Amino acid sequence: MIELTLPAGSFECALQAFKWGADAVYLGLTSFSARKGAKNFTIDELSVIKEIASKTGKKVYVTINTILNDEEMALLIPIIRTLDLLRIDALIIQDPGLASVVRSITPSLEIHASTQLAVHSVEGVKQLAELGFTRVVLSRELTLSEIEHIRRECPDISIKVFIHGAMCYGFSGLCMASNILTSRSANKGECSQICRSYFSNDDHRSIYPFSMKDLSSSKETIRTLKEIGIDSLKIEGRMKSPEYVAAAARYYRLLLDEKPDDIISEAKQHLDTAFSRDQSGGWLASYDKESVASARTTPSLITPAYPGHTGVSVGTLYPYRREHNGLYEVRFTEAAHLRDGLMVLLEKKGSISEAVKFSLSEMYDLSMKKLTRTESGEKVLIRLPQHISAENPVQLYRIKEHDATLSKEAKESGREFRHPAALSVVLCDDSVTVEISGLPEWTCSNVKQTLPLDIQDAKKIQMVKENIEKVFSQSDSRYINVESVSVTYGGTRELEWLFIPVSALKNVRRTVFNNLDRRIEEAINRPLGKMPAVQQKGIRLPERDSVSPIVCESVFFADLAGIADRLMRGEKAENLLKRIDRYLFVPLPPVCFNEQEAIGYLSQIRSLTDTPLLIGVNNIAHFSYFSDLSYIIDIYCYIANRESAALLSSMKPDCLGAYHWIERKIGDTADYPVVISDAGEDFTPLLFISRSCYRYDVLGLGCKGCTRNGHWEVTQNSRRYSVDVHNCITTVSEK
DSSP states (O other): OOEEEEEOSSHHHHHHHHHTTOSEEEEEBSSSOSOTTSOOBOHHHHHHHHHHHHHHTOEEEEEEOSOOOHHHHHHHHHHHHHHHHTTOSEEEEOOHHHHHHHHHHOTTSOEEEOGGGOOOSHHHHHHHHHTTOSEEEOOTTOOHHHHHHHHHHOTTSEEEEEEEEOOOSSOTTTOOHHHHHHSOOGGGTOOOOGGGSOEEOTTSOEEOTTOBOEEEOOHHHHHHHHHHTOOEEEEOOTTSOHHHHHHHHHHHHHHHTTOOHHHHHHHHHHHHHHSOOSEEOHHHHSOOOOSTTSOOOSOOSBOSSOOSOOOEEEEEEOOOOGGGTTOEEEEESSOEETTOEEEEEEEOSSSOEEEEEEEOOOEEOTTOOBOSEEOTTOEEEEOOOTTOOOOSOEEEEEEEOTTOOOOOOOOTTOOOOOEEEEEEEEEOSSEEEEEEEOOOGGGTSSEEEEEEOOOEEOSSOOOHHHHHHHHHTSOOOSSEEEEEEEEEEOSSSOGGGEEOOHHHHHHHHHHHHHHHHHHHHHHHTOOOOOOOOOOOBSOOOOOGGGGSOGGGGGGSSOOHHHHHHHHHTTOOGGGTSOEETTEEEEEOOSOOSOHHHHHHHHHHHHHTOSSOEEEEEOSGGGGGSOTTSEEEEOGGGOBOSHHHHHHHTTSSSOEEEEEBOTTSOOOOOTTSSBOEEOOOTTOOOOSEEESSOIIIIITOOOSTTOOSEEEEEEEETTEEEEEEEETTEEEEEEO
8 A cells, every 4th residue: 555654844744643544654753854943853762752653653764864974873873773672664864974884883784765855756766775775755846657657767766746735936956045055055955045045136126036936736646646656756845834744634534535525625624724824736636747848837836925824715805995994805615613723814015925825814704794714605704903904806815724722732641652562581599691682783682680589498389380381471672572481491390380479570570670671772773884994986076167068167077968069069178078087077967857858968979079077966867877987976966075086986986076066165075085175265166956947937038939048147135046947947047
């Protein structure tokens, strides 16, 4: 069965998700999470959620989907081992170095690739499978046919797809806007949501040009994903409320279970009221462009006038009329209740709207009889806050239901999860040996302890075996739960004629478990062994902006098709590409939806020049391109720690160097296996790389007659930004 995974930004969210139909939740810890603004989980809270999940057949995934430096990696080691003891179902990871560490120290702990890795192609998925990832959360910018192609070509790895919630303007993991403009990195869980702020365009109108509509999947889309063979469906929203999580879990559970349409429709109303912007089918169903040459016909994916929660349209608010004595007339198209939270969007100067929110505190019929609720189709009178003046008919939205507050879910007993283990107790004439098995290998696996025990002759038959099983099944350990106890006797007397005080057995048990806990704690906190000294390979790289392709310096990576075409027409490669050492540098684009075409163009470039090529790897997929070509690890691979450097520099034979993670200052990299270079103090990467076409989605211009290229400018706080479309991919950069 396809898995339904809900976000859990808090303990209550996780409980609501499980209650209303989620098969799994994904959540973050109080550190190392891509959603620092969520409440997130302490280890103790996570342990309780894991216990609840284990009793109900649910799964718990922990997100550590940020880029890590060396100090943070060291701090994470005890956490990773603790999560392994908690039998977390998988870690969702962005940093390749962390994936390498997890495979090394906790090989039984599954790793899933975060959407932050920007994987959107067959080769990307295959590379992650080779690195030990058992599931890939695909980029949200994929169409159903592209997902189907990946599923068909990659049958042996689990695939997860987003089906609902907020969509980022830029590819997740490639977005630098927040860091560049506010010094808050989206790759550290600090995103300031620049895409939800307004800019002025070429016409000096204020708009939200980068604010995406929310994704909402239909019954048909869900059915198609099931038929394709997708393993898991994911809903966005770790910053959202428990009410949202409950409503989302219920709605999509009803869709998956193919319940009647009227029940599904009601559930959708509750979900949209809990939180929703303007909605679309996203890339899954509202983007009908399957190739660069095809034309789009679907509505815009952008909400340029207002970026926030709009809820559900419930009617039309009409202008004030004197005879209504301060009340406004509304024609409701949905039922409404007193204390519902309502909103109107009023036009401001420019092209953006101002949201005015209020509670429905008074409601009357046209004869001035007080009402507590009204049905669809009725005309009623309501009172607005004094500062609202509606001069034209406007849409009225419900953004909160009067009875939206959920009853608190019981936290069971608050019992924490303990790793299951088996005990073997061997009794001799004057001692007892306790062996504990079933623990992860890094804890020293089987732990055997022999302790003295005063065993006397009994005056009557004793239930020795039963007493031992009962005493030792009650664990004093902070870390394990005893699931089975086996008892054997290796002494010379008859077992049932032995007398062992229960208090003596309990003392042995406490000693055994205290010693066990001490050993486990030592193992949890054991640092990684110092990596052996290595001879650094590679060369010091020049500042990154000095080696961007001459023909496309503004985006920092190569237009493979354009360069191949110009070489075919006789231009010299040296006039198109910059040199690094004796090589012509070809930085590969981090986004490429047609890999075979890209590989073909790269092959053409290679054949049309006598100078050897050096490719810049900007996506995990690129490691599959031409194993005999020299390469560097370029700016979008985020080398921030030694483990990532070691892993990525070993994936192809000839790595000539790497650029350090561009969002942080370079530290001491003397012990890295590859030479690490700074991109340069003045290097400013792109704010966004987006599949949303600015010309189509913002300016409202159709594809007919379009060259699939264009240039515009926007401003914000006196800062100017270039918006460039090339082959239907939009990039935004600071001028």
